[in-house]
Amino acid sequence: MKKIIYQQLEERNVLLKKEYMGRINDTSKSEYLNTSLIKLITGPRRAGKSVLALQLLENQNFAYLNFDDDLLLKNFNEDAVIEGLSEVFTGYSYLLLDEIQNLPNWELWVNKLYRRGVNLIITGSNAKLLSHEMASALTGRYIQLTVLPFSFSETIRFNKQSNHAETVATPTQQGKVLSLLQGYLFNGGFPETVLNPGILKNYLTSLFDSVLLKDILKRFNVRQTQQLYDLSNYLLSNYTNLFTYNQIKESLGFRSVATVQKFMGYLYETYLFQHLKRYDAKIKNHQKAAQKIYCIDNGFIQARSFELSPNYGSLLENTVFIELLRRNYNPELDLFYYRTRNNREIDFLVRKGHKIEQLIQVCYDITRPKTLKRELDAFIEAATELNCERLLLITWDKEEQLKADKFTVQLIPAYKWLNNRWEV
Structure with missing residues (x-):
């Protein structure tokens, strides 16, 4: 397990060396970090959840586990992970758990960590799964941020165009x-x-x-x-069109409306x-x-x-x-x-x-x-x-x-x- 956690350390260090466009201001950053509540960051895959978490933790000593790693999931053991984190990420103040929904019964482990006083930042790509499990196991103990793909405003900033209305007003x-x-x-x-x-x-x-x-x-x-x-x-x-579950059932040959509703729920949740x-x-x-x-x-x-x-x-x-x-x-x-x-x-x-x-x-x-x-x-x-x-x-x-x-x-x-x- 310790070897796996060292690999996670290397992954974290590679991520920290990259340059990212800021998606959260310093005031908001301080507000989130200064609370002991669990910070839950949700949103689509590859929308920038991990980047936002890294920006929150900029200049902080934090440990990191990425649960998109099959090796970590296959060998996961609570005690071994805690021991390995303490040795590999010496004196860490925060623990970032990336794509946590991949870990079975993750909310039980997170609850234990929280009770031990670990300051947690969690990311995940399943809205209902995360919110349901957080609500049932950690009521009142977390705050949630949702990260979506870049807004048009962020795209303009990325392309270094002016954000000022008076400049945008010029024809060019x-x-x-x-x-x-x-x-x-x-x-x-x-x-x-x-x-x-x-x-x-x-x-x-x-x-x-x-x-x-x-x-x-x-x-x-x-x-x-x-x-x-x-x-x-x-x-x-x-x-952007109207639909009914029965209409989709008839169009695509589903056996029941209930199956359509269930599948649609999965598409919403992800x-x-x-x-x-x-x-x-x-x-x-x-x-x-x-x-x-x-x-x-x-x-x-x-x-x-x-x-x-x-x-x-x-x-x-x-x-x-x-x-x-x-x-x-x-x-x-x-x-x-x-x-x-x-x-x-x-x-x-x-x-x-x-x-x-x-x-x-x-x-x-x-x-x-x-x-x-x-x-x-x-x-x-x-x-x-x-x-x-x-x-x-x-x-x-x-x-x-x-x-x-x-x-x-x-x-x-x-x-x-x-x-x-x-x-x-």
Whole structure:
């Protein structure tokens, strides 16, 4: 075991020598490190969880175990690991446990470490598994951070373009930023593909398949391999569209709705997809209505879907949805889509408590009068029904205020909204 831990030390030291773009400020870093609570970092595979953990622990003496290492898992022994850590990482103040969900009954071991006073940082790639086990074994003893692929704002910083609105306003700079945004719509924000766009298709295809194989098929002992792949391809081809479990059952030949729901749950838990429910004040209608499906990164869509030509409108809507997640809106609590009584759709409804805070539409191209009228009519109906006055239309490059009946609709270019230039 000691030899394995020495190998982990070497791996840690290699990671520490690399340069990373900052994803957390010093104030937040201090707040997280200064608490004795377990720091749980979750998110998709390869989205940057380990990097964020390393940034949290910058200039700290910490021990490191990576549970993506089959050798460590095969030979794992609690007492031997504790002894080895103390000898290899002398006097460590923090313990980083990477991809902890791979260790069977990991929460029991973590609980023991916590009770012994070990300051823990944990990363993992399975949302439900981690949150369920943490909640049952460690209630009130942890704080959670979710790491998603790079935002557009982070992509701009990586490409060293200005973040200042007054500079972006110049035609030359705006052209550069719009070019970056178009690339971001197609390629998404996984750090490795932002660094090396040329590897996107092969890298993301391999990553997607790896999640299906390692995090779903093996972990949950799924035998219907082809049906899982068919389902994931179906969802990639129908991102931003409405679906029902029964519709998917009929389309893909599943034996039961329960199996569809179970497989969809696996895809949500591993951060490949996310769903959005329809807002309805009546709980029964809310639960029965069709849902919308979104992919966690546009790069997966480009790498794996069967689109013959890019759908700019859907790609932009998917991007806005991911950004809303990044801004901590929860699709189970305060983020929904909406249908008016006349069946007009609002892409995103943001709720705070019992109040409808804002309605958001996403429309890539509003140059055609018919398209603009459709968007404004939906706003008028929904705003009247919901008594909501904050109406935001995210477009490709238009910025102005428009009157729609008694309401005012704010049009904002996507690059400004995504670059944190406009509050939700």
